[in-house]
Amino acid sequence: MSDTVIQVENLGKKYIIGQQQESSYSYKALRDVLADSAKSLGRRLRHPGKPFVSSNQEEFWALKELSFEIKQGEVVGIIGRNGAGKSTLLKILSRITEPTTGRIRLRGRVASLLEVGTGFHPELTGRENIFLNGAILGMSRVEINRKFDKIVEFAEIAKFLDTPVKRYSSGMYVRLAFAVAAHLEPEILVIDEVLAVGDVAFQKKCLGKIENIARREQRTVLFVSHQMAAIKSLCSRVIVLDSGQLKIDNSPQAGINFYLKNLETVVNRQAISALRRTGTGALKLIDFWVEDSSSESIGTVVSGSDITLKFSYYRNTIAPLNKVVLGFSLHTSLGDILSIVYSDYMGVSFSNLSTKGEISCQIKDLNLSKGRYYVGVRILVNQVEADWPRGYVGFIDVEDGNFYAEGRTPHSGIGPILIRGKWQATDTSKPQKLLTKNDS
Numbered sequence: 001m002s003d004t005v006i007q008v009e010n011l012g013k014k015y016i017i018g019q020q021q022e023s024s025y026s027y028k029a030l031r032d033v034l035a036d037s038a039k040s041l042g043r044r045l046r047h048p049g050k051p052f053v054s055s056n057q058e059e060f061w062a063l064k065e066l067s068f069e070i071k072q073g074e075v076v077g078i079i080g081r082n083g084a085g086k087s088t089l090l091k092i093l094s095r096i097t098e099p100t101t102g103r104i105r106l107r108g109r110v111a112s113l114l115e116v117g118t119g120f121h122p123e124l125t126g127r128e129n130i131f132l133n134g135a136i137l138g139m140s141r142v143e144i145n146r147k148f149d150k151i152v153e154f155a156e157i158a159k160f161l162d163t164p165v166k167r168y169s170s171g172m173y174v175r176l177a178f179a180v181a182a183h184l185e186p187e188i189l190v191i192d193e194v195l196a197v198g199d200v201a202f203q204k205k206c207l208g209k210i211e212n213i214a215r216r217e218q219r220t221v222l223f224v225s226h227q228m229a230a231i232k233s234l235c236s237r238v239i240v241l242d243s244g245q246l247k248i249d250n251s252p253q254a255g256i257n258f259y260l261k262n263l264e265t266v267v268n269r270q271a272i273s274a275l276r277r278t279g280t281g282a283l284k285l286i287d288f289w290v291e292d293s294s295s296e297s298i299g300t301v302v303s304g305s306d307i308t309l310k311f312s313y314y315r316n317t318i319a320p321l322n323k324v325v326l327g328f329s330l331h332t333s334l335g336d337i338l339s340i341v342y343s344d345y346m347g348v349s350f351s352n353l354s355t356k357g358e359i360s361c362q363i364k365d366l367n368l369s370k371g372r373y374y375v376g377v378r379i380l381v382n383q384v385e386a387d388w389p390r391g392y393v394g395f396i397d398v399e400d401g402n403f404y405a406e407g408r409t410p411h412s413g414i415g416p417i418l419i420r421g422k423w424q425a426t427d428t429s430k431p432q433k434l435l436t437k438n439d440s
Contacts, residue, residue: 005107005188005220006070006093012101013063013088013244062088063244066102070237072187073218075210077225077235077252079259085244086224090114090192093222108187108220111137113177122166126157126176129165133180147183154209155179156202175202182209189213192224210234228256228334260333275389283321283353283386285377287312288394301366302401303418309361311377315353322382324350326359329376330368331392338373338416342380367418368398 063085070076078086091097093104094112112119119136120129130151134144152158155175157168165173181189191210207230213219214234225231231238231252238255240248240262248258272285292298293306301307311326327342343349343361350359374392378385403418 003072004069005072006222007105008066008068008093008102009104010102011063011066011089011092011099011104012061013085013092013097014100015060015062017058017060061244063092063099066241066244066246068239068246068249070220070222072220073214074237075214075221075223075235077223077231077238077255078241079225079228079231079238079255080241080247081262083243084241086241087114087192088244089241090190090222090224093188094190106188109138110188110190111181111184111186112190112192113181114190114192120165120173120177123164125164126155126161126168129176130180133177134184137181137184137186139184143184147185151176151179151183154183154205171202178206178209182206182213185217186219188220188222190222193226207234226335228260229336232256232334256334272389272393275391275393277387277389279379279385279387280381281387282315282317282319282381283324283379284314284316285311285379285387285389285393286314288375288377290396300397300399302399303366303368303370304401304403304405305366306362306364307366307396309363309375311359311361313353313357313359313379315355315357320351321353322351323380324353324386325380325383326350326361327378327380328361329378330396331374331376332416333372333374338368365403366398367403367420368396369416369418370398370400371416372397373416 066085066089078089080086088097090112091114092099093106094110094114096112096114119133121132124132130148131141131144134147135141152161155172155178157172157176160168160172165176168176178191181191189210210221210223211234214221221234223231223234235252238248238250238252238259239246240255240259242262247262248255250258272287277284287310289297289310290299290301291308291310292301295308298307309328311328315321325342325344325348327340329340330338332338341361343359372395374395376391377387377389377393379387404420
């Protein structure tokens, strides 16, 4: 018997996107409804069997011609930019929505964790929702009773077990939902990013459980996440989606590299102004670049060199701006934070800034190893958030340099941070003389 548990063939999902043309206050009279109905009937008679899309609507293919197979016991990561079709794929696999074209074949019971609180009734208690969710997953009451204590222990909600879940925080929702889905022994477990809601300790606990489910119990896991480190450590394969199409199905490292390369192209093209941002808007970032020690704009920097990060801003208010603080963060290609630096860490803040200007941060003797590092920015005015672009405003490409001043290139796999130290060897083979009162 084949060990294939998920088979996807030419899968496609189409949505019709409507564009509102009339004013929100407009209305249709009866004659308009009758006229529209007559037009629709005429089109159907002229083009029988062909669906009609009006001029103020357009087709959007969330998935298109998608085909792949997944074997029993595989942990498959599904990655891609927002809108790539990841969640749509999981909803089809979970039988929440039907595909427009193609078909899927599933062998075994599927447990899904797609959104916080999916499958829970807000008026029921945590205890009641365990039985409800278990029943939805196809478990008998005897099976649920057998696993009940383990579910409660894992979710860490014993104190609130008989409280309606509508009073739960999002983290409590996720803990209970994951505990139910993971402990009721589905053949296929589908997880879509929801673990990002929980705290760090619970995330580690969940990742450990996923690893146990896949490796020891030989169950299949589909894992959608933007945390590349988790994808790399957990998954045996990675599928990359872009605009609803499969771009690569390969090893985790190959898949992550492909995704990051595509992401770099997008980041490079994307203007800072296009990023979603929060804050008062009193002072806004409009550009970011890197300069060398000669104040020349550069695309690549060298380890051990002196560089300056330049942040161009625009002032949107005539009110006085006091205690302006700019902070930036450095991230690895996997999304891990290397450092977060604010100007007031060094006791520096700015006042009376002009309408347009630049804030710079000089970094001497750059101690980053070869690689690409992404930059995030946040601006505070008098301890109130003024601008926070939610995404990377750019990146810094670093090449190997003479950081150790000996002409030596560091060994591979050293990590992102370069450290100099003063080295010394001490001879401990000879007995040390002990001081006495007479010696002092």
